[in-house]
Amino acid sequence: MIRALTGFSTRNPWKVIALWAVVGIFLTLLSQALIYRVTQSQSGDFLPAKYDSAAALKVAEERFDVKPDANAVTVLVARTDGKPLTGADERRISAVAKQLGGKRVEMPEPKDDAPTFLAEDYSQTPRVSPAMVAPDRGFQLLTAQLTGNSTDPGMQDLYRAFRDDAKEEFAEAGMRTGFTGGLADLVDTGEKQETTEKIVGAVMMGLIVLINVLVFRSVLAAFVPLLAVVIVGGAAAGAVVGAAMLTGIKLDTSTPSMISVVLIGIGIDYFLFLLFRFREQLRAHPDLPARAVAGDVSARVGTAITSAALTIVAAFATLAVASFGQFRVLGPSIAVAVLVMLLASLTLMPALLAVTGRKMFWPSRALKREPRAGLAARVGDLVARRPLALVLASVALLGALTAGLAGIRMDFDTSGGNQDTPAAATAKEVSRALPAGVSDPTTVYVAAPEGQRLTTERIAALPRALAKVEGVGQVGRTELNPERDAARFDLYLTVETQSQAARDLVSGPVRDAVAQHAPAGLKAHVGGTAAIFADVSTAVDKDLKIVFPVAAVLISLILLMLLRSLLAPAMLMLAVGLGFAATLGASTLFFQHMLDKPGVNFVLPLVLFLFVVALGTDYNILISDRIREEMDRPGPARAAVARAVRHTAPAIATAGVVLAASFGSLAVNAMPSTQQIGFATALGIMLSAFVLSIVLVPALAALLGRSTWWPIRPGRGERGAQHAAPHAGESYAETSYAGQPYPGQPYPGQSYAGQSYAEQPYPGQPRASEPYPGQPRAHPPYYDDLNAR
Missing domain, CATH: 1.20.1640.10 (Multidrug efflux transporter AcrB transmembrane domain)
Structure with missing residues (x-):
């Protein structure tokens, strides 16, 4: 199978190259347009339903209409002169918040000329509501909810539009604003790192080219592998996105970048393995057609490459048995991408070797001499x-x-x-006056069986009990859903919600208190970041x-x-x-x-x-x-x-x-x-x-x-x-291979491209009267x- 693929590719190199170019470019464009439709950024969505935080997410979605990709943005509003808020200030803040909550935010036009017909339109009217006022009345917090994939550049542009509009509206009212929360932090961090990441990416590509230039002293050997891997990487990403869309699975937001890094790395590796062996055999047989050597080298090295790639595929495919969905989708995705790269290693790469031949190593003269030890x-x-x-x-x-x-x-x-x-600075300002968990609360959901109705009095004992738990700084008001068959209230922890202390607090005392004080006949679940990652920890273990x-x-x-x-x-x-x-x-x-x-x-x-x-x-x-x-x-x-x-x-x-x-x-x-x-x-x-x-x-x-x-x-x-x-003086026709053709070549006595192989040594071996490559010409004492x- 391996020899058949490599043999076909070296016999029909231009057809193979053209096919990969067309498919690679098409799938690259497709993956770039659709990648954000098959990814999700909420870690809790990857948890199995048996975990408490996953059950809380289900209640939030089904009974409170909370979208799986909802992004809560905390808006801090304060006086520009630093004085405490007055009653008139609070009324102005409420008026502006109502205005923002009734205005539709439109998706900005893309900054580049990329086609937008496949891009998702995140235009929406955000939910904006007052949250709380700081005890010293230094600021008031609002909560704005924007729905969409937070990693999608289109969604991030929409947030920027909302942020700029809110800044302008509150500035006209004489107020300053600050924004924090997951989406705000992601956008601010991305803006800060954008230049650095571009520079590092360029340096990495330059380093790969430089290494190849230093090793092979060749222009083509430096750029051809990189270009080929980029095309194949785009095809692999498209294959993963296509498979995700066909199966309906959602990928983690880190999956595309992981696939890109893996494919660049292993793709360059596999090409290098072929190039080194190709150069070695061209040195040993300057009279053989480069296309014949390319076919033999690709078949020989292809076996090792296939085994190496299948090792990676097998390793990552095992993640399909994981219970944590982030692992379960990452493994098969990388496995599919590596299989695409393996196919390219057995087809596209041999075709490129066959087409370029000895020109692959131009202008180096290394092919004309045996390298020194x-x-x-x-x-x-x-x-x-x-x-x-x-x-x-x-x-x-x-x-x-x-x-x-x-x-x-x-x-x-x-x-x-x-x-x-800016998002981190706003979070610090909030935490100086309020519990650390205010901007990212832990939420308790209480659900009644079908046909029953809830009242705030029926579950009042539960929030009172949780308020007494050490580490819970404040308990929010209880909210009932429109059907009155579910209730929820927030817990504002005194520790950072993404810390180990928060996870220990939620998975221990908080859940214990919920289990003890939840009203009989009702189901109570603890959700939020700390609860999610406490369950993720258990699933990962x-x-x-x-x-x-x-x-x-x-x-x-x-x-x-x-x-x-x-x-x-x-x-x-x-x-x-x-x-x-x-x-x-x-x-x-x-x-x-x-x-x-x-x-x-x-x-x-x-x-x-x-x-x-x-x-x-x-x-x-x-x-x-x-x-x-x-x-x-x-x-x-x-x-x-x-x-x-x-x-x-x-x-x-x-x-x-x-x-x-x-x-x-x-x-x-x-x-x-x-x-x-x-x-x-x-x-x-x-x-x-x-x-x-x-x-x-x-x-x-x-x-x-x-x-x-x-x-x-x-x-x-x-x-x-x-x-x-064969030893010195022994030719291919005189060895045990006599009477058999070199794979893909004519029998002895037949000609190939005007050359006879009757007196040629077996490809990959020295010609008569030459020592085996890598062996000393006259055995020194070391080998004795x-x-x-």
Whole structure:
């Protein structure tokens, strides 16, 4: 199947390239227009119905007509001279609030020339109502409700229009205003970070191009992979959006950015794997047509790429068994995107190699000479000479980083974390006069069975009991719905609602009091941010216990099928397990202990496990596949490991830096959770590439020798003889391949593009009278020493 796809693509390269260009551009435009229709920003909507906060959301939607994507904006109104509000001021504020609540806010025209026929129109009349006056009468709070996806730029433009209109109306009344709440904070943070994110994105792209230029000394090799990955990334995003629309599922707002980063990273990686092997084979066979070499290289490397991609797919697909919906949609979405990238790796990338040929590496002259033994060769020699010392050093480093896991805590704060935005400044001003939870209250919902009616007197004991709970600063008035079969009232906590203290308070004393004092026959539920994240914490803990072992088993099975060994997969899984623990430990040391954060973000362990184990396994698969290929040839096992490291380490190192840079760009994001994921994943990729794949795994293979592949031992018996490289003076026609065509090429004696292969060596091997690439021409004492071992 792999050889059929790569063979078709290298025989019909222009057709394949044209098809990908058309499909990629179309799906890119489609995904950009529709992405916000399939995403939702409320974490509570991802919770299963069995959780108390999810039940509270259901009551709010069904009995109080609260929209799932409602955004509460708290508006602070105060006198411009700083004096306390008078009765006349309050009347003017109420009049302006009524005016704002009766005026329709229209969607502004888009700032660019993008088509708007697919964009959602968020034009609406906001609900504006008075909330409370500060005890010192320094300000009055209003609550405005705007409905829509808070991450959609159109919705954010609508909020700006409302904000500017409110500022203008209150300014005419001699008042100043401030705005806070989730939507206000998101918009202010985005405006503050917009320039930084653009600069970082440009720097990341520039870094990828620069790395490729330095490695390949070529213009095409620098830009072609990036251009191809951008097109494929757009196609993958379109496929995910299309699947979400067809199935009716909602994606988390972080999913698009995660998909983009993952695809840029692994797409560049896979292209680099192909480019390094393509260049190696072009050097070895300058007389062979580049298209023939491209077909062979794509088929050979395609096997490793397929296994690596399926490892990622299997790892992320396990998230489908999670109970927390944010994980349940993230995993399959990334799995679908990676499958699209895999298809491109087996079709588009081989086609591009076939079309560009040797021009891919222009103007470099590296194809005309065998490269000198560089750092990769020296590392390979060191691994072969001192494997035990390197194993012990690697394990000691990873173990030291793992020690950082001591005392790890989870942080559920999803705020922007910026203390110098207008929204943050307004929140601080409110908290100085009122309980910290005023702008984000915890809400208690009471629902009566069908046919029953409620009165405020019937449930009066419940708010009185909650007012006595330590940590509840104030209880709002009770509100009945129009049908009078449900009631709700707000609790204003004295602690920040996104803090651990708030979650402990809501999940403990508050819910205990609700259970004890709720009227008989009625159902009471606690909702709000603190309640939602208390339940999310419980759901995540359960999911981690399921997803980790399931993902590990699936990855192990894929490694078993690829490597056809029992010992090698166990060795790789042990290595990536150490890498995961070390990365999480280092992240805990950095964020929790050095930066004094409340803890690591609650999604970090799971996302980090999947990314580091799945993506890190890519590099381990590549080096292991090459080690096995080299061990298939006659000769000492340690020499085979040295050759494998020499040829593969540059590709792994370059790919690791590119992927780490891709994830590292997330570290400048305004959201603390995204910052942590970016930093930790970049660190994990670097450890996977430079410690695990280039040092630890090859060193273990050097120690174990061909026993690494037990119960099959490569290089021994018929299989090793068949796949051994021809020695100097031995041509393709004289080997065990005599009489058989090189895959995709004519039989000996037939011509291809005017060239005869009768006297040509087997592609990928040296021509007669030349040593095997990577081997010394006259065996020095080093290899004699290895033979002696």
